[in-house]
Amino acid sequence: MQKKNKSKFSFIKVIGICLILILLSGVGVMAVTTKVNTVTIELSNGYEMTVLTSKTNVKEILEDNNIILESNEKVIPSTTEEITESKTIKITDKSEQEIEVAKISESGIEMTLENLLDAYTTITEKIEVVEETIPFETVTKDISGGSTNTKNKVLQQGVEGKKKVTYKVKYQNEAEIERTKISEEIIQEPVDKIIQVSSKTTSSRSSSSSRSSSTSSKTSGSTSGTSSVKVYKVTAYCACTKCCGAHANGYTASGTRATAGRTVAAPSNLAFGTKLNINGKTYVVEDRGGAIKGNRIDIYVSSHSQALAWGVKYLPVEVQN
Numbered sequence: 001m002q003k004k005n006k007s008k009f010s011f012i013k014v015i016g017i018c019l020i021l022i023l024l025s026g027v028g029v030m031a032v033t034t035k036v037n038t039v040t041i042e043l044s045n046g047y048e049m050t051v052l053t054s055k056t057n058v059k060e061i062l063e064d065n066n067i068i069l070e071s072n073e074k075v076i077p078s079t080t081e082e083i084t085e086s087k088t089i090k091i092t093d094k095s096e097q098e099i100e101v102a103k104i105s106e107s108g109i110e111m112t113l114e115n116l117l118d119a120y121t122t123i124t125e126k127i128e129v130v131e132e133t134i135p136f137e138t139v140t141k142d143i144s145g146g147s148t149n150t151k152n153k154v155l156q157q158g159v160e161g162k163k164k165v166t167y168k169v170k171y172q173n174e175a176e177i178e179r180t181k182i183s184e185e186i187i188q189e190p191v192d193k194i195i196q197v198s199s200k201t202t203s204s205r206s207s208s209s210s211r212s213s214s215t216s217s218k219t220s221g222s223t224s225g226t227s228s229v230k231v232y233k234v235t236a237y238c239a240c241t242k243c244c245g246a247h248a249n250g251y252t253a254s255g256t257r258a259t260a261g262r263t264v265a266a267p268s269n270l271a272f273g274t275k276l277n278i279n280g281k282t283y284v285v286e287d288r289g290g291a292i293k294g295n296r297i298d299i300y301v302s303s304h305s306q307a308l309a310w311g312v313k314y315l316p317v318e319v320q321n
């Protein structure tokens, strides 16, 4: 046991002497050559190591100490430089921005960190006020009562309005990238266009006494299924000899007694008994006449003066079946 302890002690002793010798020799070298430096290497994980070296090139110092840089690490001073007077080599992680720049550079786009920052800082905001038109609306007033035969009349023309709109506009490198409406102020309200839709018969009725050559009173008061309207040259006659000559006996060609307000003479294409609507009144075809051909109709009246007063009128005549 004792023997063993002794040998262990002497082993430590030897180690100690060796260390002293190494230290002495180191001091000796330092004393002899001033080119040996104590360099502090700061590692990226925060550890520091101090090395003695005669080298001054950063790359060589790192190599001598078996320090290999990772791809995401950088060294200050850089590996191509000599160590500075501080005699410190610092290894750090590259910042994220630097990695970003490196990636972009690798992809062939020449872009520095400054360029990147510039690109983000050149977004500018402007307030813009624009005058815009407000389209008018078209309003339809339907007074046709559901009629299928209608006409349109513009009662009021539409006028566009004006408004002042304020936008917040974002520009990046002078190109618009975003536009937000902040407010709008109406300068002038638009005026609606108003269209009145009416039945064609509505207006022709209201002007029924006029000398109308219109063929538009198609559905006027008709209760029957089919009807046709044609403009006729309408005259009047009485039972006198001036009007009827030899036939002036008060009876019609159909054998009925001529009656004012009912009897009309019509061409033979309109059969006896045919009802005609003239100016909203219903007459019956009961008579014929030598001059009543084509588009002519003669209305029976009770006196010759009334016949003269009527004169000649061109009126739409509706044949009711």
Ligand SMILES: [Zn+2]
Pocket (backbone or CB within 6 Å): 237, 238, 239, 240, 241, 242, 243, 244, 303, 304, 307
């Ligand atoms: Zn007469």
